[in-house]
Amino acid sequence: LAKTTQPISMDSYEGQEVNITCSHNNIATNDYITWYQQFPSQGPRFIIQGYKTKVTNEVASLFIPADRKSSTLSLPRVSLSDTAVYYCLVGPYAGNMLTFGGGTRLMVKP
Amino acid sequence: EPEVTQTPSHQVTQMGQEVILRCVPISNHLYFYWYRQILGQKVEFLVSFYNNEISEKSEIFDDQFSVERPDGSNFTLKIRSTKLEDSAMYFCASSEEQNNYGYTFGSGTRLTVV
Numbered sequence: 159l160a161k162t163t164q165p166i167s168m169d170s171y172e173g174q175e176v177n178i179t180c181s182h183n184n185i186a187t188n189d190y191i192t193w194y195q196q197f198p199s200q201g202p203r204f205i206i207q208g209y210k211t212k213v214t215n216e217v218a219s220l221f222i223p224a225d226r227k228s229s230t231l232s233l234p235r236v237s238l239s240d241t242a243v244y245y246c247l248v249g250p251y252a253g254n255m256l257t258f259g260g261g262t263r264l265m266v267k268p
Numbered sequence: 269e270p271e272v273t274q275t276p277s278h279q280v281t282q283m284g285q286e287v288i289l290r291c292v293p294i295s296n297h298l299y300f301y302w303y304r305q306i307l308g309q310k311v312e313f314l315v316s317f318y319n320n321e322i323s324e325k326s327e328i329f330d331d332q333f334s335v336e337r338p339d340g341s342n343f344t345l346k347i348r349s350t351k352l353e354d355s356a357m358y359f360c361a362s363s364e365e366q367n368n369y370g371y372t373f374g375s376g377t378r379l380t381v382v
Contacts, residue, residue, distance in 0.1 A: 199357070255324055256311075256371065
């Protein structure tokens with residue numbers, strides 16, 4: 159599985175847009191990029207998945223440049239409830255397991 | 269929105285005792301998983317389960333661990349003889365397809381071994 163690197167922590171304020179970048183230099187051709195969110199004492203929650211270019215859903219956008227060696231999760235107008243750990247995962251679409259890294263701890267302040 | 273339900277939310281047990289953690293996956297899901305997270309550490313894969321057998325397991329999932337789907341709705345994780353280092357949050361997850369993503373996780377069981 160491709161190794162991912164993300165900032166350990168980020169701070170933001172309510173109403174701001176937050177961009178969390180993940181580096182995955184050795185991504186394979188058949189790898190997808192997926193982001194999960196985890197609140198304290200809860201299980202991870204799937205946010206978004208993409209392969210290339212841009213993907214948007216009701217929660218976030220995912221930007222993937224042409225070389226796919228990095229990706230950026232964009233959270234529009236964050237609120238206090240977006241305070242969580244955000245994990246970037248890279249791997250094949252089909253498989254039996256997820257490999258989580260350390261994630262990015264996002265703190266949203268009032 | 270369908271949920272994965274785990275019980276109990278918190279279990280305290282003495283070292284050496286057996287524990288069974290229970291999970292009710294989403295009803296139409298066919299793939300089931302257990303993960304654990306030691307306090308302050310990463311979420312770690314334990315085991316995946318499909319068609320009444322283990323599909324894949326990690327090095328953590330040794331002979332002390334077992335999984336079972338005793339009926340059409342429950343999915344259990346048994347730890348035969350608990351150790352202090354088994355203290356962690358244990359998360360059950362399920363998915364409809366064998367895609368590697370889009371899992372639904374439960375809220376977890378906090379296991380404390382004393």
